[in-house]
Amino acid sequence: MQRNLKMNLFYSPGACALASQIALREAGMNFEMVKVDLKNKEYAGGDYKKVNPKGYIPALQLPDGHLMTEGAVILQWIADQAPDKNLLPKFGTMERYKAMEWLNFIATEVHKGIGSLFNSAHMNDETKAAIQAKIQLRLGVLDQHLLSNAYMLGENFSVVDAYAYNVLRWTNLVHVDTTNHKGIQGLMAKMAERASVKEAVAAEGIRL
Template sequence: MKLYFSPGSCGLASQIALREAEQKFDLIKVDFSTKKTIEGDYFKVTPKGFVPALKLDDGDVLTEGAVILQWIADKHPEHKLLPSFGSRERYTALEWLNFIASDLHKGLSVMFSPLVDAKSKANFAEINLAERWQYIEKHLADNMYVLDEQFSVADAYLYNVLCWPPRVNIDISGYRSIQKFMANMERRPSVRASLAAEGLLIK
């Protein structure tokens, strides 16, 4: 398998999940500015041009981070990266995956956009994003992970996105439960190995 990524972007979650599932894969770095990789034109891998993309051994390509995470979990159920099909816990996990993808990930994307002025970004962070931090903080106050004490791919995605606020000058250090979650995640070998592979600093 090949995982196409850009350092610090949303491909980190997929990489963590693959390591949790004990899978072998090659990391292929994508240059966002040129849409090129060492293989050439990234649009030939996926016409969307976004990361992550997971190329399977048969040449098939999966895109959309939340879908890749579900695929990894479902292909390797022995690692319990998602609850079993049909269980209430599974739908709770899927709720979180969708919340992270649609509300949190896309919300933070606004803060990276060169098309949005600084004042608008500050207002958006104060009004919209603050509510999301509070929601996550309240949940994590009573849970080690998204699903209480059971790690899942939702945690990989949540950790990935919660790494971004400092990069856009949002201070979430006062959210103690979020900080505890981040510290717990960074003790996992899969997370540390993934950060190292992307050349990111490890605390």
């Protein structure tokens, strides 16, 4: 896949396509952002579910028309198109499987946990407290790892960091306390200084 062939990234401001956008910018790939109204499942071209039957984002439409969904998979695909950027270890290596392990952990344990609090209006206090407690346990795992690693895979940035940044920036929005997680705070500070992150949040009209 040539990097100069334009792709369409379907997104909603501040949602989980932010990681894919950051990765695309890090890889130097040519893409156009297509905004989706997730509530009504619509975009400028009409019914979004005709594009992605799942109805959510991210979705990346490749130049040949193929549609790729699921953020953790999209991130790996992007990284593999730009091997010279070292956005992920080479496929088949133990380092790559560790990266996949972290991507899966973020997707299933952090993303889903924090994301559930965006729909907390129907929850009672006991349920909210239980979710908050579980999130803190999962954040503790990330924090301990980041206390001894500059980035999720060690000393260098990878697309795993893009995903971590994407979901961790939601903590302020849903009142998840990270003040005692110095490792996480360190990662977020480093990410906020990256050009790709600054460009991505500006493109979506959101804050760092």
